[in-house]
Amino acid sequence: MAVTLAPAALARVQHYVRETPGALGLRFxxxxxxxxxxxxxxxxxxxxxxxxxxxxxxxxxxxxxxxxLPLVDGTEIDFVKQGLGEAFVFRNPNVKAECGCGESFTTEAERAA
Incomplete structure (x- = not known):
């Protein structure tokens, strides 16, 4: 089991943790x-x-x-810049379908139900 950070996300989270008193890390x-x-x-x-x-x-x-954990196991978190925007993105192998706007997802078990 693992959740990992791509290099850009790692750098961004390190910055946030360093600059935020009391931060233990990233809650995902x-x-x-x-x-x-x-x-x-x-x-x-x-x-x-x-x-x-x-x-x-x-x-x-x-x-x-x-x-x-079962729904995010294997996810790689990245941080991307597109045009004027920037955001964390989640490459989650458990995602089997997404809504049209890409904000929410379904797993294989839920698709079968």
Missing amino acids: GVKRAGCSGWQHFADLAREQAADDTVFEQDGVRILVDAAS
């Missing part, structure tokens, strides 16, 4: 949202829960809660 997971069912989220982690799995990459801790 999913929540129910959107028209397809699941939506990725990423934020700075300020505490670690008992059920978190912690991945570490070049000094950055990535904290994933137990409920999210």
Whole structure:
């Protein structure tokens, strides 16, 4: 099991953690949202829960809660700049379908149901 950061995302998260007092690392997971069912989220982690799995990459801790882990296992997080915008993107091998706007996704198990 792993969640990894591409070089651009690693540099961005290192900067955020360094500049934010009390930040432990990156909190990454999913929540129910959107028209397809699941939506990725990423934020700075300020505490670690008992059920978190912690991945570490070049000094950055990535904290994933137990409920999210099966849905994000294998994800690579990147940070991309397109035109005037920039954003984190999630390359998640568990995504089997996305809504039209690309904000939410469905897994294979949900597509079969």
